[in-house]
Amino acid sequence: MQQGPDITRIAALIGEPARANMLSALLGGQALTARELAEAAGVTPATASGHLGQLAEAGLLWPRKQGRHRYFALAGEDVAQALETLAGLAASRGHLRTRPGPNDAALREARICYDHLAGAAAVRMFESMAGRGFLTVAREEIDLTEAGADFVADLGVDLGPLRAARRPLCRVCLDWSERRSHLSGALGAAMLERFRAQGWIRRRETGRHLVFTPPGARGFRELFG
Amino acid sequence: MQQGPDITRIAALIGEPARANMLSALLGGQALTARELAEAAGVTPATASGHLGQLAEAGLLWPRKQGRHRYFALAGEDVAQALETLAGLAASRGHLRTRPGPNDAALREARICYDHLAGAAAVRMFESMAGRGFLTVAREEIDLTEAGADFVADLGVDLGPLRAARRPLCRVCLDWSERRSHLSGALGAAMLERFRAQGWIRRRETGRHLVFTPPGARGFRELFG
DNA sequence: GCGACGGTTCGGCCGGGACCGAAGCCTGCG
DNA sequence: CGCAGGCTTCGGTCCCGGCCGAACCGTCGC
Numbered sequence: 001m002q003q004g005p006d007i008t009r010i011a012a013l014i015g016e017p018a019r020a021n022m023l024s025a026l027l028g029g030q031a032l033t034a035r036e037l038a039e040a041a042g043v044t045p046a047t048a049s050g051h052l053g054q055l056a057e058a059g060l061l062w063p064r065k066q067g068r069h070r071y072f073a074l075a076g077e078d079v080a081q082a083l084e085t086l087a088g089l090a091a092s093r094g095h096l097r098t099r100p101g102p103n104d105a106a107l108r109e110a111r112i113c114y115d116h117l118a119g120a121a122a123v124r125m126f127e128s129m130a131g132r133g134f135l136t137v138a139r140e141e142i143d144l145t146e147a148g149a150d151f152v153a154d155l156g157v158d159l160g161p162l163r164a165a166r167r168p169l170c171r172v173c174l175d176w177s178e179r180r181s182h183l184s185g186a187l188g189a190a191m192l193e194r195f196r197a198q199g200w201i202r203r204r205e206t207g208r209h210l211v212f213t214p215p216g217a218r219g220f221r222e223l224f225g
Numbered sequence: 226m227q228q229g230p231d232i233t234r235i236a237a238l239i240g241e242p243a244r245a246n247m248l249s250a251l252l253g254g255q256a257l258t259a260r261e262l263a264e265a266a267g268v269t270p271a272t273a274s275g276h277l278g279q280l281a282e283a284g285l286l287w288p289r290k291q292g293r294h295r296y297f298a299l300a301g302e303d304v305a306q307a308l309e310t311l312a313g314l315a316a317s318r319g320h321l322r323t324r325p326g327p328n329d330a331a332l333r334e335a336r337i338c339y340d341h342l343a344g345a346a347a348v349r350m351f352e353s354m355a356g357r358g359f360l361t362v363a364r365e366e367i368d369l370t371e372a373g374a375d376f377v378a379d380l381g382v383d384l385g386p387l388r389a390a391r392r393p394l395c396r397v398c399l400d401w402s403e404r405r406s407h408l409s410g411a412l413g414a415a416m417l418e419r420f421r422a423q424g425w426i427r428r429r430e431t432g433r434h435l436v437f438t439p440p441g442a443r444g445f446r447e448l449f450g
Numbered sequence: 451g452c453g454a455c456g457g458t459t460c461g462g463c464c465g466g467g468a469c470c471g472a473a474g475c476c477t478g479c480g
Numbered sequence: 481c482g483c484a485g486g487c488t489t490c491g492g493t494c495c496c497g498g499c500c501g502a503a504c505c506g507t508c509g510c
Contacts (some may be wrong), residue, residue, distance in 0.1 A: 047500070
């Protein structure tokens with residue numbers, strides 16, 4: 001009847017509370033075990049196993065066996081992106097899961113999006129870097145300039161392996177809370193990793209929140225305004 | 226439990242065949258009556274009425290009463306965008322509703338996306354205009370230059386009312402088949418309208434296909450390569 | 451080896467929600 | 481005015497699919 005890609009299957013997979021909770025939990029970027037995901041979804045391991053099988057078969061999840069555990073992660077950045085897009089639509093229509101609280105404000109300031117920094121802080125960083133000529137921006141094709149390479153090298157990011165990898169170095173990712181771009185791709189991931197390694201950013205227990213430590217907040221402000 | 230926007234509701238609405246078919250039908254951009262949508266979805270008017278009520282209440286559709294008909298259209302560009310994103314994800318995972326055929330190839334070349342041109346032709350147009358300095362492109366903030374304004378005026382697009390309107394003049398829209406940007410926003414819509422008015426492009430019956438007439442194909446190639 | 455533990459499979463229960471036909475409401479038309 | 485046609489509401493049916501407990505399979509650790 002209809003032609004083109006089958007939206008329904010993907011949307012139906014996401015549109016079920018237990019599965020949506022699992023996917024949301026994985027937006028944190030780490031791989032989680034089947035049991036942890038069951039807990040996040042509030043169902044028994046038996047039920048979770050079924051859901052995880054479906055998600056993996058549809059190509060949304062990337063399962064890895066390790067010992068007697070089975071780890072699941074989002075299958076790629078595009079999955080994370082789609083989830084964020086839906087979140088944006090939901091937010092703009094006022095469908096909030098809970099009433100917005102302090103939690104929510106913190107989430108808007110800094111959170112993890114798959115494997116890179118998102119939120120207002122991420123947008124400030126992106127725009128500052130673009131404004132100072134560290135990134136060339138044309139449509140969603142963006143690239144690191146010479147000056148930009150020096151800049152991130154000073155931060156302690158080793159560009160060598162990143163350039164060698166198959167994954168694109170720079171990509172833009174649309175922020176659902178800010179509705180503006182921030183940096184993703186291999187560089188986005190590496191920079192967040194760097195901030196974390198030097199103790200600027202800590203992850204708040206299990207969720208997607210990220211918190212700046214006092215020296216981190218200072219340093220970040222100096223770097224990106 | 227979870228914080229942030231409620232993805233589940235939106236995704237569940239989209240993830241049901243009848244409703245997905247309705248939404249897909251509306252991606253064509255025109256408003257359709259309840260009856261037409263029932264037919265597109267393959268259900269009785271009674272069933273369709275229920276679905277349409279849900280979609281409208283969730284803010285995905287914009288219902289308008291007119292005489293004894295009730296017309297429905299997508300509530301906005303962001304809804305179309307979200308549907309296209311899901312389509313992209315589905316396509317990249319190989320979930321096709323039917324096996325790809327000639328139909329599908331035509332769809333990749335030129336189709337309507339809500340109210341503007343999409344597909345390979347749209348991408349060529351966008352990149353040609355950007356390359357010739359008709360559009361300034363910075364992230365997804367894009368704008369029409371002086372030269373660009375002259376150019377589209379020559380095509381017969383009247384910019385006055387467009388600039389006055391609340392809707393942004395230029396926006397980028399990501400193409401699920403090409404995975405690159407094309408032009409949307411008020412200008413995107415106006416240009417498609419213009420092509421149609423001068424007989425360059427015709428719409429293939431009810432679907433989303435657009436076909437270039439022979440003079441249209443010639444003219445388009447001359448303009449945008 | 452044996453037990454402990456993570457994960458999956460199976461069978462059966464149950465509820466939500468999609469679906470339809472029939473009746474009702476409203477609008478426009480003769 | 482009364483009829484026709486578009487749409488919605490209401491009841492009732494039915495099935496898909498989520499959920500669990502229990503049994504089963506594999507891996508690890510003693």
